[in-house]
Amino acid sequence: MAVLAANLVTLRQEIYRRWPHHQKRFDGWIGDVSHQRRKSDHNPDSRGVVHAVDVDVNGIDPRALVRVAIRHPTTQYVIFNRTIWSRTRGFQPRRYTGSDPHTGHVHISGRYGSAFENNRSAWGVAAAPAPAAKASQPASRAPARRPAAAQPGKPGSRSLRLTRPPMHGYDVLFVQRFIGAKQCGEADGFYGSRTEAGVRWYQHMRGIKATGVCDATTFRHMGITV
Structure with a gap:
């Protein structure tokens, strides 16, 4: 009988506690017929252990889950939204060209x-942010507050470009x-030509306009x- 690796059982438990109401349409771990026809971490190994889980993105913060997963010592690789982060590449993001773009779920494969x-150490999902509220939810009756001023140096508070x-x-x-x-060279906190080149690479890899300007998008x- 197939069993899910204990480290990924711990991960799923943390996900369900953090986001108890998330949709589970694309959740799963054991491979279906299509997986069984090819090599896949969703298929049991010779001992019956499965080394991969899929997590539906609806009702969670998928990018926060990616950040949590690539920091765990038992993760081999993560795939989400046409991007793969693998241990063999130092978890640097690369374009994923497989037939399934993984836009509806996050795939996490563990190390063999x-x-x-059997590593049961915490993944840190509890600290991941909750998903943003949907626009269709009733608005609060409390008086609207003016947005706080952007914090100097806070990621996303300004567009970054060569100056x-x-x-x-x-x-x-x-x-x-x-x-x-x-791609960016030494992380020194200065937006120079090497950093701009790294941003262009990342933008091209993600399929957005490669301007070299790190903007809101x-x-x-x-x-x-x-």
Whole structure:
């Protein structure tokens, strides 16, 4: 009989506690007939252990789940929204070209081996943000508040571009660390030509206009709500 690896059981339990009302249409772990016809982490290994889970994106924050998953020591790779983060590439985002774009669910594959399968350490899902409220929900009767002023250096508070002198701050550092040193160079907090090139690479990889300007659209793809 097939069983889900214990580390992924822990992950699913945390997800269901954090987002108890999320839709589960695309939730699953055991491979269907199409998976059984090919090599897949959804298929049981020789010991009957399954090393992958899918999580429906409706009712959760999928980008927050991705960020949590790629930090866990038992994760091998994550796929979501035509993007893959794999341990073999240092979890740097790359374009995923498989037949399923994974826009309706987040796929998480765990590492093989009993030390990883039986690792019950927390994933940190409890700290992930709740999904944004839908516009169709009744509006609060409380008086509307004026939006708070953008915090200097807060990711998403401004568009980042090449300037003289160069823009700098925590938001630049966030972008450099998110995209990675391979594309952006050393994370020094200054938006120079190397960082701009990294942003162009990321924008091209995500299928948005490659301007080299890290604007609201680019930040949203990084999971930052502007």
